[in-house]
Amino acid sequence: MKFFIFKALATSPLLIIFLSSAAIAQQLLMLEQEGCAYCEQWHEEIGEIYPKTWEGKKAPLRQIDIHDPWPVDLENIKSDIFTPTFVLIDKDQEIGRLRGYAGDEFFWFLLDELMEKLEKPAKL
Incomplete structure (x- = not known):
């Protein structure tokens, strides 16, 4: 009986949204739109390697089209x-x-400055 209740809850969209946002505390959102030449350039120069970098592992990329409805789990974050x-x-x-x-070197430099602002783990 508990298996069926758990199974029903596990497929609930609200639970999936909760788990996906709770599982990843840090993310890098990429707000983009179709036809954006600079977005395409980013994907060509950085897109494939980003998940393999320490930045990509610390803050996985989440792509959001600015013309799509804003995700519920990002209600505290403003669009652009x-x-x-x-x-x-x-x-x-x-x-x-x-x-x-404005290019890969500029991107990595600015991203590293942002990454330094993340909370550092407490030392024991």
């Missing part, structure tokens, strides 16, 4: 009209954002 905009979030709070893309 400029694309691409990168928003670093931690525990559903914005740490900072980068507007635009």
Whole structure:
């Protein structure tokens, strides 16, 4: 009996949203839109390697089209009209954002500055 209740809960959209947002405390949102040349450039230069970097492991990328309905689990984060905009979030709070893309070196430099603002683990 408990198995069926758990199974029904496990397929609940609300539970899935809760688990997905709770499981990843830190994320890098990429706000983009179709036809954005700078978004395409980012995907060509960085997109494939980002998940393999320490930044990508610490703050996985989540792509959001600015014309789609805003995700419920991001209600504390404001959208933007400029694309691409990168928003670093931690525990559903914005740490900072980068507007635009001016090349890979500039992106990594600015992203590293944002990553330094994340909470550092307490030393024992």
